Amino acid sequence: DWWGQWIEMAIILANTSEERDYIIEVLDDVINSKGDEWSVEHNVQRAQQYKLEVMSKSGTPEEQRKFMYDNVGNPDFRRRLLQMAWDEGNHKEVLRLAKDGAKHDSRLPGLVNEWRKWELKTYRHMNNKANTLKLAQYFFFEGGGFGEREYSMEHMYALIKSLVPEEDWPNFVDTLSQEAIKK
Numbered sequence: 001d002w003w004g005q006w007i008e009m010a011i012i013l014a015n016t017s018e019e020r021d022y023i024i025e026v027l028d029d030v031i032n033s034k035g036d037e038w039s040v041e042h043n044v045q046r047a048q049q050y051k052l053e054v055m056s057k058s059g060t061p062e063e064q065r066k067f068m069y070d071n072v073g074n075p076d077f078r079r080r081l082l083q084m085a086w087d088e089g090n091h092k093e094v095l096r097l098a099k100d101g102a103k104h105d106s107r108l109p110g111l112v113n114e115w116r117k118w119e120l121k122t123y124r125h126m127n128n129k130a131n132t133l134k135l136a137q138y139f140f141f142e143g144g145g146f147g148e149r150e151y152s153m154e155h156m157y158a159l160i161k162s163l164v165p166e167e168d169w170p171n172f173v174d175t176l177s178q179e180a181i182k183k
Contacts, residue, residue: 007050011057020054027051045074052077072097073104075111082118094122113142117151133163137176141183 007023014020030047033040048071055064065084068077078101085093101115120135140156149155164172 004046004050011050011053014054014057017058020058023054024051027054045076048074049076072100075101075105075114078115086118086122091122091126094118098122109142113139113151129163133160136160136163137179140176141179 007027010019010023014023027047027050031044031051033044035041048067052064052067055067059067065081068074068081072078072081078097082094082097085091085097095118098115098118102112102119105111105115116135116138120132120139123131123135136156136159139151140153140160143151143153160172160176161169
């Protein structure tokens, strides 16, 4: 981890545009490195985060946002962009980023759950019952994560029950049971 500590110190101490440009040049070498190993991907994402930090010292918010969008595969950037879109009330963009994230990170169940939580939050806020029900079923079977009561089976069951009309409930429970047997 020594490399990261040196870069962090360099970012803190860089006072001129030439020094910041040099750091960005070094970071770009890492960002442009190739390889399929987990460590290469991790180093690229970390270098992207450092580059954003350098940009925050001298770049505009628009440049920083564009950089995050250009590198939205970085989970930290996706988180930031989701929060920014949410804060701006841009629910369409929240859904787009979340769905794209679930597709992009399909091999990483923890990240898929994180992006689907954003979808669920947005659909609930928009009072979109059909998509809320769909995602509540997803979390009913998949769970949200250790210690996350809000996404527990019990909470999702209660949410599902609140969304399904009373007269349809017995048939819906049968459908849930059949799905549970398949899983």
